[in-house]
Amino acid sequence: MPATKGLASSVRMRDVAEHAGVSRMTVSRALNKPDSVKPELRQRVFDAVEELGYVHNHLARSLSSSRSNVIGLVLPSLENSIFAQTVKGISDVLRPTGYHLMLAESPDDPEEEEQVISAFVAQRVGGLILHGTEHSPAAVRMLRASHTPVVENGDLPKDPIDMVVSYSNRAASKAMTLHLARLGYSKIVFAGLASNPRAEERQKGFLEALQEVGQNPDMQKIVRVSRGFVGGEEAISHIAAHLPDTDALFCAGDVLAVGALFDCKRRGWAVPDRLAIASFDDVDLVRHVSPTITSLRLPRYEIGRRSAELLLQRINSKKSSVKKVDLGFEIVQRAST
Amino acid sequence: MPATKGLASSVRMRDVAEHAGVSRMTVSRALNKPDSVKPELRQRVFDAVEELGYVHNHLARSLSSSRSNVIGLVLPSLENSIFAQTVKGISDVLRPTGYHLMLAESPDDPEEEEQVISAFVAQRVGGLILHGTEHSPAAVRMLRASHTPVVENGDLPKDPIDMVVSYSNRAASKAMTLHLARLGYSKIVFAGLASNPRAEERQKGFLEALQEVGQNPDMQKIVRVSRGFVGGEEAISHIAAHLPDTDALFCAGDVLAVGALFDCKRRGWAVPDRLAIASFDDVDLVRHVSPTITSLRLPRYEIGRRSAELLLQRINSKKSSVKKVDLGFEIVQRAST
């Protein structure tokens, strides 16, 4: 049972009001719409606030006004710093508006995500940004029923809850695979994490590309690996053991690709001559290893910006303007392919 | 002006009460202390909740009960995934208790931090975990006045706001420097970020260690570098240009160390023969590069756990039990030294 007894109590608005010799309402106005209060009183209120160390109670404010100044963000994990840019994009938009961003972590599991979403809805946040695009029916029902503006981020889902700002995992994956094919690689293997809806889309894109270049979309060419650098090592081990004639490895994640590269070095495999390596997500690291790794640059920062902008727009005017924004991606060709 | 008109409205507790044919109070009890309501009514309430899609309003709950079920966490940045473990530690403790973690990002700047803290206090969070240990006087005053339980994390400050769970940056830095000296390195250079209170402590520890081994604590041996891999390159460039007889580089950050290692490779400098490299913060990456990098393992996960535990303990009983926990550190000797 959560409980904070005698919460941050102390100074209330009525204390400020008494201290300044005005009514509570005047204090409220001085704080929220300063222009509607005469300069003299306004100053008296500010002085009293300062003197008493009053901090506005957003709880009460939100409750009575049915407004919130909090935007919630649900991310699958903080281990991966790829979300840092998205967070920055959101923050940059929110900061000048007086809204605050609150972040919660939730693994890629609809049940767990539902808990987190429920907590945010319980806080009556003004809007929600979800990285995941797969949600429990209860969560969707809850969000719809509460009319909470929502932006989904991780992919372009077929059936969005509300708004979407993203790139297409499938299209990006397909494009990279075609890029590899165009470079002349013909025995491409795809390595990805299991149990991640985004990873599955990437898989599909890979298979589609194979088909498009006239190859058999063979599931044998897909390796499921663990998270982290070891995942890359697993991919290389698998290739060495079962698919020795592979000439290119496409990793559905930057850390995987770097792990694979390190393992190639240990084995003395030349990259890209023995094996080319391409990665998903153009993080700093892939530009600093040697050889530098060909990668997909995703508009992480821009996704954050647009998500926040759409949310605010939607909050401030019921107009359900844009609903779906595809920000695309970009292939960055480097030394590893 | 932040504003969410017609917030997540819809179903209120009174609607549930009517639907179930009981009083609001019974609904409240059924939800919060199920045992105090007879099974039959309880079931009726649950059914009504389900049917109507009711989501508890934490705003109202917190307001009227003066309790919050939210713990706030302020981190300087999400770019660095070192905080992921701390977040996990906190979450693991909080999850079974019904508390929720809300995270906010704030650069290492007391003024900006104050804004964030103020927002959390305005939400009347039940407790706060701060990574920074340097705060604006106004922020400290606010936190003290509001009686918000606070845990500081990033270092062991001389004058804590409330509670502290951390390791000592200075002691860790000193220990690593002494370790390098013991290994026989005598021309050690320290590379760190500027404008970061933790980095400064690490610097002090470095200088103290030099003095202890009878060397002149020379500021020349300290290089200030940029964030990211490039910082490591800057350090190496500086050494090459100005301190060519350096035999060991101690980087106050793992990314710096890896950046330095990469640059050594480009230059054909053997590590550790030409230059030894040691890092602060034992992240995954330093175990996967070659050679593996000697590092300081910090109890990031444990810091999260203990912080959350202390906070809960403090929240549940005014007893101001433990105030300061030093969780120490560990030197992991690897191939780079």
Add this chain to the structure above:
DNA sequence: AGTCATTAAGTTACCGGTATCAAAAATCGG
């Protein structure tokens, strides 16, 4: 069966703000 203790449900007031409307003060035109 009657009295008292215990448990379950309901009533009322209030948490700390804001919306709304009414009252008071200031502004203004003739």
Add this chain to the structure above:
DNA sequence: CCGATTTTTGATACCGGTAACTTAATGACT
């Protein structure tokens, strides 16, 4: 200088819950 209009301030109710207390129901025991 007065009445009408506009601006500023105040009074009151209410946002959606819970605490504290009261009343009704259940049970225990002499």
